[in-house]
Amino acid sequence: MVMLAPMISLEKVTQKSVLGPIKNKHLVPVSGFLSFLVPTLPLIAKSDSVLAQQIDEEFRNDVTNYTGSVRVRVAHHFNQLCKAFTAPTGPKALECVSCPAMLMIHANADTMTEPGGSVMLFERASCARKTLVLISGPDGQGAATKTHADGRTTSGLADGQTAMAALRGLNMWHSITTEPGCEKVSFAVAEWICQEADLVSGVPETTPSPQRRRSISPVRQRYVARNAAKGE
Numbered sequence: 035m036v037m038l039a040p041m042i043s044l045e046k047v048t049q050k051s052v053l054g055p056i057k058n059k060h061l062v063p064v065s066g067f068l069s070f071l072v073p074t075l076p077l078i079a080k081s082d083s084v085l086a087q088q089i090d091e092e093f094r095n096d097v098t099n100y101t102g103s104v105r106v107r108v109a110h111h112f113n114q115l116c117k118a119f120t121a122p123t124g125p126k127a128l129e130c131v132s133c134p135a136m137l138m139i140h141a142n143a144d145t146m147t148e149p150g151g152s153v154m155l156f157e158r159a160s161c162a163r164k165t166l167v168l169i170s171g172p173d174g175q176g177a178a179t180k181t182h183a184d185g186r187t188t189s190g191l192a193d194g195q196t197a198m199a200a201l202r203g204l205n206m207w208h209s210i211t212t213e214p215g216c217e218k219v220s221f222a223v224a225e226w227i228c229q230e231a232d233l234v235s236g237v238p239e240t241t242p243s244p245q246r247r248r249s250i251s252p253v254r255q256r257y258v259a260r261n262a263a264k265g266e
Contacts, residue, residue: 035136035161036223039144039208042119042128042151044112046144050079058109065110073107080104081145085207120154128158134234135163137226139201139210139219142168142177146208156180165191165226167198169206177202197225 048059058078061068068075080103083090094101104112118126136159140152149168156166164182179191179202191198201222204215211219 035133036227037136037138037152037155038219038223039140039147039149039210040138040152040155041112041147042116042155043148044116045148045150047079047081047146047148050081052077052079062113065106065113069107069110073105075106076103077106078104078109081208083207083209084143084145085205085213089209089212116151120151128155129160131155131159131161133159133161135165135230136161137165137167137223139167139169139222141206141208141210142170143206144208156182163230165195165198167191167201167222169201169204169210177204192229194229195222195225197221 048057048062050058052058052061061078068077093099115126118124119128121127124130136155138152138156140147140149142149152166152168156164162183164180166178166180168178170177179189179198181188181190181192183192197218200218201215204218206213206215210216
C-alpha cells in the first residue's frame with residue numbers, strides 16, 4: 035500500500051482563520067448542525083500552497099477547478115473521519131490498517147494534511163513492513179526516514195533504496211505528485227513497489243558472478259609445450 039500525504043490528521047487546518055479571530059476549530063462543535071442545516075455552504079478555510087505558487091495560480095485560473103472554501107458537509111465528514119482514525123480504539127482506528135507492506139511519503143511543510151498523521155500511521159498500522167519518508171520543507175524542518183521490518187523499527191532506509199534516499203533533499207508542500215520534484219517521488223514509489231514485488235515473489239537478490247578461472251585451450255597448451263621444447 036502506498037500513501038502519499040494521507041489525510042489522517044488535520045490539526046494545522048483547524049488553526050486557519052475563517053473570519054477574524056474565529057478559526058476552523060471553533061466551528062467543530064457545531065459542524066454537525068451546520069452540515070444538516072447548510073451542507074453546501076463554503077465556510078471552512080483551507081490552506082494555500084507555500085511553494086510552487088505558479089502551479090497554484092494555474093489551478094486557480096482554471097475555471098473547471100473549485101477554488102472556494104471547503105463546504106460545510108465535506109469538512110464535517112473529513113473531521114469525523116480523522117477523529118475515527120486517530121481514536122485509540124474503534125473499527126477505523128489506525129491499528130485496524132493491515133497489509134503486508136506500506137509506504138508513507140509526506141512533506142514536513144504540509145499545512146493541508148498533517149504530516150504527524152503519517153507518523154501516527156507508521157507507528158500504529160498493523161503491517162509487517164513499513165517505510166516512512168518525511169520530505170523537508172521551507173520551514174527548515176529536515177527530512178526523516180524510518181523503516182519497520184522483522185519486528186524492529188530503525189531510522190533510515192533499507193539497503194538499495196537509492197531513489198527513496200533522493201527525496202530527502204526536496205523542498206515540497208502537499209501536492210507531491212505535481213510540485214517540482216514529483217518525478218523523484220514517482221521513481222521512489224516505483225522502486226519500492228519493485229522491491230516489494232521481488233520480496234513477495236521470492237526473487238533472489240542479484241549478486242555479482244564469481245570470477246572465472248583462467249582456462250587454456252588444448253591448442254594453446256600444445257603451442258606452449260612446443261615453445262618450451264624448443265627452448266630446451
